[in-house]
Amino acid sequence: MKTEQKNIQNSPIDCEAPNMQKMDETGLSLLKYLIVGILFGIVFVKAEIISWYRIQEMFRLQSFFMYGVIGSAIAVGMLSIFLIKKFNVKTISGEQIKIGNKEFRKGQIIGGFIFGLGWALTGACPGPLFAQIGSGFGVVAVTLLSAIAGTWVYGRFADKLPN
Amino acid sequence: MEQFIECIRQPWPWYIAGPLIGLTVPALLLLGNKSFGISSSLRHACAACFPANIPFFKYNWQKEMWNLVFVLGVLIGGFIATVFISNPDTVVVAESTQRDLAALGMTSFSNLMPSEIFSWENLFTLKGLFFFVIGGFMVGFGTRYAGGCTSGHAIMGISNLQWPSLVATIFFMLGGFGMTHLILPHIMALVGF
Numbered sequence: 001m002k003t004e005q006k007n008i009q010n011s012p013i014d015c016e017a018p019n020m021q022k023m024d025e026t027g028l029s030l031l032k033y034l035i036v037g038i039l040f041g042i043v044f045v046k047a048e049i050i051s052w053y054r055i056q057e058m059f060r061l062q063s064f065f066m067y068g069v070i071g072s073a074i075a076v077g078m079l080s081i082f083l084i085k086k087f088n089v090k091t092i093s094g095e096q097i098k099i100g101n102k103e104f105r106k107g108q109i110i111g112g113f114i115f116g117l118g119w120a121l122t123g124a125c126p127g128p129l130f131a132q133i134g135s136g137f138g139v140v141a142v143t144l145l146s147a148i149a150g151t152w153v154y155g156r157f158a159d160k161l162p163n
Numbered sequence: 164m165e166q167f168i169e170c171i172r173q174p175w176p177w178y179i180a181g182p183l184i185g186l187t188v189p190a191l192l193l194l195g196n197k198s199f200g201i202s203s204s205l206r207h208a209c210a211a212c213f214p215a216n217i218p219f220f221k222y223n224w225q226k227e228m229w230n231l232v233f234v235l236g237v238l239i240g241g242f243i244a245t246v247f248i249s250n251p252d253t254v255v256v257a258e259s260t261q262r263d264l265a266a267l268g269m270t271s272f273s274n275l276m277p278s279e280i281f282s283w284e285n286l287f288t289l290k291g292l293f294f295f296v297i298g299g300f301m302v303g304f305g306t307r308y309a310g311g312c313t314s315g316h317a318i319m320g321i322s323n324l325q326w327p328s329l330v331a332t333i334f335f336m337l338g339g340f341g342m343t344h345l346i347l348p349h350i351m352a353l354v355g356f
Contacts, residue, residue: 018227019197020198021195021196021197024226025229030228030229030232031232032194032195033191033229033233034232034233034236036187036233037233037235038236038243039183040237041237041238041239041240041241041242042240042241042248043183043184044240044241046175046180047174047176047180048275051254051276052276052277052280053254053264053272053275053277057256057260058339059343059344060260060343062257063260064177065177066177069177071181072177072181073182073184074185074318074321075181076181076182077188077189077321078322078323078324080185080188080189080192080322081188081322081323084192084193091192091194091196092193097193097196099192099198101323101325102316102320102328105310105327107308108310108316108327109334110308110309111305111306111307111310112308112316112332112333113337113341114305114308115302115304115306115308116334116336116337116339117305117339117342118298118299118338118342119302119313119342120339120342121294121298121342121347121350122294125202125306125312125313125314126201126205126234126302126312126313127234127314129299129302130201130237131238131241132241132275132276134237134238134240134243134245137281138283139281139282139283139291140281142286142296142299143298143302146297146298147205148205148303150299150301150302150307151202151205151206151306152209152215152217152220152303154303154304154308155219155307156215158219159218
Protein backbone atom coordinates (compact mmCIF):
# COMPACT_ATOMS: atom_id res chain seq x y z
CA MET A 1 0.00 0.00 0.00
CA LYS A 2 2.76 2.33 1.02
CA THR A 3 4.71 1.79 -2.20
CA GLU A 4 1.56 2.14 -4.24
CA GLN A 5 0.89 5.52 -2.72
CA LYS A 6 4.44 6.51 -3.39
CA ASN A 7 4.05 5.61 -7.02
CA ILE A 8 1.02 7.82 -7.36
CA GLN A 9 2.98 10.64 -5.73
CA ASN A 10 5.82 10.25 -8.13
CA SER A 11 3.98 9.80 -11.37
CA PRO A 12 3.66 12.87 -13.53
CA ILE A 13 -0.10 12.40 -13.29
CA ASP A 14 0.37 14.15 -9.99
CA CYS A 15 1.15 17.28 -12.03
CA GLU A 16 -1.77 19.53 -12.72
CA ALA A 17 -0.89 19.46 -16.39
CA PRO A 18 -0.35 15.85 -17.43
CA ASN A 19 0.17 14.83 -21.00
CA MET A 20 -2.59 12.34 -21.74
CA GLN A 21 -1.76 11.95 -25.40
CA LYS A 22 -0.67 8.43 -26.35
CA MET A 23 1.13 9.50 -29.49
CA ASP A 24 4.65 10.82 -29.01
CA GLU A 25 5.36 14.38 -30.00
CA THR A 26 8.75 15.78 -30.79
CA GLY A 27 10.29 18.60 -32.77
CA LEU A 28 7.89 20.47 -34.99
CA SER A 29 4.73 18.99 -33.50
CA LEU A 30 5.62 20.88 -30.31
CA LEU A 31 5.44 24.13 -32.26
CA LYS A 32 1.68 24.36 -31.74
CA TYR A 33 2.20 24.67 -27.98
CA LEU A 34 4.73 27.42 -28.60
CA ILE A 35 2.12 29.30 -30.58
CA VAL A 36 -0.62 28.85 -27.94
CA GLY A 37 1.95 30.00 -25.36
CA ILE A 38 2.82 33.09 -27.38
CA LEU A 39 -0.84 34.08 -27.75
CA PHE A 40 -1.36 33.46 -24.04
CA GLY A 41 1.67 35.62 -23.16
CA ILE A 42 0.40 38.45 -25.36
CA VAL A 43 -2.96 38.40 -23.55
CA PHE A 44 -1.16 38.46 -20.19
CA VAL A 45 0.74 41.61 -21.11
CA LYS A 46 -2.01 43.39 -23.04
CA ALA A 47 -4.54 42.94 -20.23
CA GLU A 48 -1.82 43.98 -17.75
CA ILE A 49 -2.44 40.80 -15.78
CA ILE A 50 1.33 40.64 -15.25
CA SER A 51 1.21 43.92 -13.37
CA TRP A 52 2.13 43.84 -9.69
CA TYR A 53 -0.44 46.60 -9.15
CA ARG A 54 -3.31 44.52 -10.60
CA ILE A 55 -2.61 41.82 -8.02
CA GLN A 56 -2.57 44.45 -5.27
CA GLU A 57 -5.91 45.84 -6.52
CA MET A 58 -7.31 42.30 -6.40
CA PHE A 59 -6.16 41.52 -2.86
CA ARG A 60 -7.32 44.94 -1.66
CA LEU A 61 -10.74 44.41 -3.31
CA GLN A 62 -10.27 47.75 -5.05
CA SER A 63 -10.85 46.65 -8.61
CA PHE A 64 -13.10 44.09 -10.24
CA PHE A 65 -10.62 43.55 -13.07
CA MET A 66 -8.79 40.37 -11.95
CA TYR A 67 -12.01 38.83 -10.63
CA GLY A 68 -13.54 39.49 -14.05
CA VAL A 69 -10.54 37.91 -15.80
CA ILE A 70 -10.40 34.77 -13.65
CA GLY A 71 -14.20 34.44 -13.45
CA SER A 72 -14.77 34.70 -17.19
CA ALA A 73 -11.80 32.41 -17.91
CA ILE A 74 -13.37 29.77 -15.64
CA ALA A 75 -16.78 30.26 -17.29
CA VAL A 76 -15.33 29.74 -20.76
CA GLY A 77 -13.19 26.79 -19.60
CA MET A 78 -16.16 25.16 -17.89
CA LEU A 79 -18.42 25.55 -20.90
CA SER A 80 -15.67 24.17 -23.17
CA ILE A 81 -15.12 21.08 -21.04
CA PHE A 82 -18.87 20.55 -20.75
CA LEU A 83 -19.23 20.67 -24.55
CA ILE A 84 -16.18 18.44 -25.11
CA LYS A 85 -17.62 15.81 -22.77
CA LYS A 86 -21.20 16.11 -24.01
CA PHE A 87 -20.32 15.76 -27.69
CA ASN A 88 -17.35 13.47 -27.02
CA VAL A 89 -15.09 15.73 -29.05
CA LYS A 90 -11.77 14.12 -30.02
CA THR A 91 -8.30 15.66 -30.27
CA ILE A 92 -7.01 16.69 -33.70
CA SER A 93 -5.23 13.33 -33.91
CA GLY A 94 -8.49 11.53 -33.09
CA GLU A 95 -7.80 10.51 -29.49
CA GLN A 96 -10.39 10.45 -26.74
CA ILE A 97 -9.92 13.49 -24.49
CA LYS A 98 -8.93 12.58 -20.95
CA ILE A 99 -8.76 14.92 -17.99
CA GLY A 100 -7.33 13.67 -14.71
CA ASN A 101 -9.24 14.19 -11.48
CA LYS A 102 -7.66 16.16 -8.63
CA GLU A 103 -7.48 14.27 -5.38
CA PHE A 104 -7.84 16.20 -2.17
CA ARG A 105 -4.62 16.55 -0.17
CA LYS A 106 -3.60 18.74 2.76
CA GLY A 107 -1.14 20.38 0.39
CA GLN A 108 -3.96 22.21 -1.33
CA ILE A 109 -4.57 24.01 1.96
CA ILE A 110 -1.02 24.50 3.28
CA GLY A 111 0.73 24.81 -0.08
CA GLY A 112 -2.11 26.89 -1.48
CA PHE A 113 -1.78 29.35 1.38
CA ILE A 114 2.01 29.57 0.96
CA PHE A 115 1.60 30.20 -2.75
CA GLY A 116 -0.91 32.95 -1.97
CA LEU A 117 1.63 34.68 0.28
CA GLY A 118 4.19 34.57 -2.52
CA TRP A 119 1.66 35.65 -5.14
CA ALA A 120 0.94 38.90 -3.30
CA LEU A 121 4.67 39.60 -2.78
CA THR A 122 5.92 38.89 -6.29
CA GLY A 123 2.73 40.05 -8.00
CA ALA A 124 2.89 36.97 -10.15
CA CYS A 125 1.76 33.39 -10.38
CA PRO A 126 4.01 31.12 -12.44
CA GLY A 127 2.53 32.12 -15.84
CA PRO A 128 3.04 35.87 -15.48
CA LEU A 129 6.60 35.25 -14.23
CA PHE A 130 7.55 34.13 -17.73
CA ALA A 131 5.64 36.98 -19.38
CA GLN A 132 7.25 39.55 -17.08
CA ILE A 133 10.72 38.36 -18.07
CA GLY A 134 9.72 38.56 -21.75
CA SER A 135 8.41 42.09 -21.16
CA GLY A 136 11.86 43.22 -20.15
CA PHE A 137 11.71 42.91 -16.37
CA GLY A 138 14.88 40.85 -16.43
CA VAL A 139 15.34 40.73 -12.69
CA VAL A 140 12.21 38.55 -12.45
CA ALA A 141 14.48 35.77 -13.73
CA VAL A 142 15.79 35.71 -10.15
CA THR A 143 12.22 35.21 -8.89
CA LEU A 144 11.79 32.39 -11.40
CA LEU A 145 15.02 30.68 -10.35
CA SER A 146 13.92 31.01 -6.75
CA ALA A 147 10.54 29.46 -7.66
CA ILE A 148 12.37 26.55 -9.30
CA ALA A 149 14.43 26.22 -6.10
CA GLY A 150 11.19 26.21 -4.07
CA THR A 151 9.80 23.46 -6.28
CA TRP A 152 13.01 21.47 -5.83
CA VAL A 153 12.93 21.84 -2.05
CA TYR A 154 9.30 20.66 -2.03
CA GLY A 155 10.29 17.63 -4.11
CA ARG A 156 13.20 16.90 -1.80
CA PHE A 157 11.04 16.89 1.35
CA ALA A 158 7.70 15.86 -0.18
CA ASP A 159 7.54 12.60 1.76
CA LYS A 160 8.17 14.36 5.08
CA LEU A 161 5.45 16.97 4.71
CA PRO A 162 1.85 16.39 5.81
CA ASN A 163 -0.16 15.26 2.84
CA MET B 164 -5.39 48.45 -40.25
CA GLU B 165 -3.81 51.37 -38.45
CA GLN B 166 -6.98 51.80 -36.46
CA PHE B 167 -6.87 48.11 -35.54
CA ILE B 168 -3.28 48.39 -34.30
CA GLU B 169 -4.23 51.54 -32.42
CA CYS B 170 -7.08 49.62 -30.82
CA ILE B 171 -5.07 46.58 -29.69
CA ARG B 172 -2.38 48.86 -28.27
CA GLN B 173 -4.85 49.96 -25.60
CA PRO B 174 -5.08 47.79 -22.47
CA TRP B 175 -7.50 44.91 -23.11
CA PRO B 176 -10.59 44.76 -20.89
CA TRP B 177 -11.24 41.76 -18.64
CA TYR B 178 -14.14 40.52 -20.76
CA ILE B 179 -11.74 40.08 -23.69
CA ALA B 180 -8.74 38.78 -21.75
CA GLY B 181 -10.62 36.37 -19.45
CA PRO B 182 -12.43 34.43 -22.20
CA LEU B 183 -9.21 34.27 -24.27
CA ILE B 184 -7.40 32.76 -21.29
CA GLY B 185 -10.32 30.37 -20.79
CA LEU B 186 -9.98 29.24 -24.41
CA THR B 187 -6.49 27.94 -23.59
CA VAL B 188 -8.25 25.04 -21.83
CA PRO B 189 -10.01 23.59 -24.92
CA ALA B 190 -7.11 24.64 -27.19
CA LEU B 191 -4.61 22.45 -25.29
CA LEU B 192 -7.09 19.59 -24.92
CA LEU B 193 -7.96 19.55 -28.62
CA LEU B 194 -4.42 20.06 -29.87
CA GLY B 195 -2.93 17.21 -27.88
CA ASN B 196 -4.90 16.01 -24.84
CA LYS B 197 -2.99 18.38 -22.55
CA SER B 198 -4.39 19.71 -19.31
CA PHE B 199 -3.71 23.40 -18.81
CA GLY B 200 -1.21 24.12 -16.04
CA ILE B 201 1.89 26.23 -15.80
CA SER B 202 3.58 25.53 -12.47
CA SER B 203 4.39 21.98 -13.65
CA SER B 204 6.97 23.59 -15.91
CA LEU B 205 8.98 24.38 -12.75
CA ARG B 206 8.89 20.72 -11.78
CA HIS B 207 9.96 19.64 -15.27
CA ALA B 208 12.83 22.13 -15.07
CA CYS B 209 13.96 20.44 -11.83
CA ALA B 210 13.53 16.96 -13.31
CA ALA B 211 15.52 17.93 -16.39
CA CYS B 212 18.33 19.87 -14.73
CA PHE B 213 18.74 18.79 -11.09
CA PRO B 214 16.89 15.50 -10.47
CA ALA B 215 19.48 14.57 -7.77
CA ASN B 216 17.97 11.09 -7.52
CA ILE B 217 14.89 12.49 -5.80
CA PRO B 218 11.88 10.24 -6.53
CA PHE B 219 9.62 13.28 -7.09
CA PHE B 220 11.79 14.26 -10.05
CA LYS B 221 12.30 10.81 -11.50
CA TYR B 222 9.79 10.54 -14.28
CA ASN B 223 9.76 10.84 -18.02
CA TRP B 224 9.96 14.64 -18.24
CA GLN B 225 10.66 14.44 -21.97
CA LYS B 226 7.01 13.46 -22.40
CA GLU B 227 6.09 16.75 -20.73
CA MET B 228 8.36 18.78 -22.99
CA TRP B 229 5.28 20.48 -24.45
CA ASN B 230 4.83 22.30 -21.13
CA LEU B 231 8.33 23.79 -21.29
CA VAL B 232 7.74 24.81 -24.91
CA PHE B 233 4.45 26.40 -23.82
CA VAL B 234 6.06 28.57 -21.12
CA LEU B 235 8.83 29.56 -23.53
CA GLY B 236 5.98 30.76 -25.75
CA VAL B 237 4.54 32.79 -22.86
CA LEU B 238 7.92 34.50 -22.47
CA ILE B 239 8.13 35.23 -26.22
CA GLY B 240 4.52 36.47 -26.16
CA GLY B 241 5.45 38.89 -23.39
CA PHE B 242 8.29 40.16 -25.54
CA ILE B 243 6.12 40.57 -28.67
CA ALA B 244 3.34 42.39 -26.81
CA THR B 245 5.83 44.77 -25.21
CA VAL B 246 7.95 45.51 -28.27
CA PHE B 247 5.28 45.70 -30.97
CA ILE B 248 1.91 46.53 -29.44
CA SER B 249 2.63 48.10 -26.08
CA ASN B 250 0.35 50.68 -24.56
CA PRO B 251 1.87 54.15 -25.04
CA ASP B 252 0.10 55.55 -21.97
CA THR B 253 0.96 54.96 -18.33
CA VAL B 254 -0.69 52.14 -16.43
CA VAL B 255 -3.94 53.03 -14.71
CA VAL B 256 -3.94 51.85 -11.09
CA ALA B 257 -7.06 52.20 -8.94
CA GLU B 258 -6.83 55.39 -6.90
CA SER B 259 -7.60 53.66 -3.65
CA THR B 260 -4.78 51.17 -4.28
CA GLN B 261 -2.39 54.02 -5.07
CA ARG B 262 -3.40 55.71 -1.85
CA ASP B 263 -2.90 52.56 0.22
CA LEU B 264 0.50 51.83 -1.32
CA ALA B 265 1.58 55.47 -1.04
CA ALA B 266 0.76 55.28 2.66
CA LEU B 267 3.25 52.41 2.84
CA GLY B 268 5.87 54.56 1.13
CA MET B 269 5.53 53.67 -2.54
CA THR B 270 5.89 56.60 -4.94
CA SER B 271 5.87 55.27 -8.51
CA PHE B 272 2.74 54.02 -10.26
CA SER B 273 3.52 54.50 -13.93
CA ASN B 274 4.93 51.18 -15.09
CA LEU B 275 3.49 47.63 -15.05
CA MET B 276 5.83 46.78 -12.17
CA PRO B 277 6.91 49.13 -9.36
CA SER B 278 10.33 50.37 -10.43
CA GLU B 279 11.21 50.85 -6.76
CA ILE B 280 11.18 47.08 -6.31
CA PHE B 281 11.80 45.32 -9.61
CA SER B 282 15.22 46.53 -10.67
CA TRP B 283 18.64 44.87 -10.72
CA GLU B 284 20.03 47.36 -8.19
CA ASN B 285 17.74 45.81 -5.59
CA LEU B 286 18.97 42.28 -6.14
CA PHE B 287 21.36 42.14 -3.19
CA THR B 288 19.25 44.26 -0.85
CA LEU B 289 16.47 43.40 1.57
CA LYS B 290 13.96 44.33 -1.17
CA GLY B 291 15.48 41.71 -3.44
CA LEU B 292 15.57 39.15 -0.65
CA PHE B 293 11.86 39.50 0.14
CA PHE B 294 10.29 40.34 -3.22
CA PHE B 295 12.41 38.09 -5.48
CA VAL B 296 14.03 35.37 -3.43
CA ILE B 297 11.54 34.63 -0.64
CA GLY B 298 8.50 35.56 -2.76
CA GLY B 299 9.65 33.37 -5.64
CA PHE B 300 10.49 30.50 -3.30
CA MET B 301 6.99 30.57 -1.82
CA VAL B 302 5.45 30.61 -5.31
CA GLY B 303 7.46 27.53 -6.36
CA PHE B 304 7.18 25.63 -3.08
CA GLY B 305 3.51 26.49 -2.54
CA THR B 306 2.28 25.68 -6.04
CA ARG B 307 4.01 22.31 -6.07
CA TYR B 308 2.78 21.45 -2.57
CA ALA B 309 -0.72 22.46 -3.66
CA GLY B 310 -0.34 20.51 -6.91
CA GLY B 311 -1.08 23.48 -9.12
CA CYS B 312 -1.38 27.22 -9.47
CA THR B 313 -3.92 29.67 -10.78
CA SER B 314 -3.98 27.95 -14.16
CA GLY B 315 -3.99 24.32 -13.06
CA HIS B 316 -6.35 24.65 -10.10
CA ALA B 317 -8.33 27.89 -10.41
CA ILE B 318 -8.95 27.69 -14.15
CA MET B 319 -8.45 24.08 -15.28
CA GLY B 320 -9.50 22.37 -12.05
CA ILE B 321 -12.62 24.42 -11.33
CA SER B 322 -13.61 24.27 -15.02
CA ASN B 323 -13.53 20.49 -14.64
CA LEU B 324 -15.64 20.74 -11.46
CA GLN B 325 -12.90 19.45 -9.16
CA TRP B 326 -13.71 20.53 -5.61
CA PRO B 327 -10.09 20.13 -4.36
CA SER B 328 -9.17 22.81 -6.89
CA LEU B 329 -11.78 25.10 -5.41
CA VAL B 330 -10.28 24.49 -1.96
CA ALA B 331 -6.81 25.27 -3.32
CA THR B 332 -8.07 28.47 -4.98
CA ILE B 333 -9.70 29.62 -1.75
CA PHE B 334 -6.40 29.17 0.08
CA PHE B 335 -4.46 30.97 -2.70
CA MET B 336 -6.75 33.92 -2.08
CA LEU B 337 -6.51 33.68 1.71
CA GLY B 338 -2.71 33.67 1.47
CA GLY B 339 -2.82 36.71 -0.80
CA PHE B 340 -5.18 38.61 1.48
CA GLY B 341 -3.05 37.73 4.51
CA MET B 342 0.15 38.86 2.86
CA THR B 343 -1.33 42.08 1.47
CA HIS B 344 -3.09 43.24 4.63
CA LEU B 345 -1.14 41.72 7.51
CA ILE B 346 2.45 41.09 6.43
CA LEU B 347 3.25 43.37 3.48
CA PRO B 348 3.11 46.61 5.54
CA HIS B 349 5.78 45.20 7.87
CA ILE B 350 7.94 43.93 5.02
CA MET B 351 7.76 47.29 3.25
CA ALA B 352 8.77 49.11 6.42
CA LEU B 353 11.62 46.66 6.96
CA VAL B 354 13.06 46.90 3.43
CA GLY B 355 13.19 50.67 3.56
CA PHE B 356 10.10 52.11 1.90
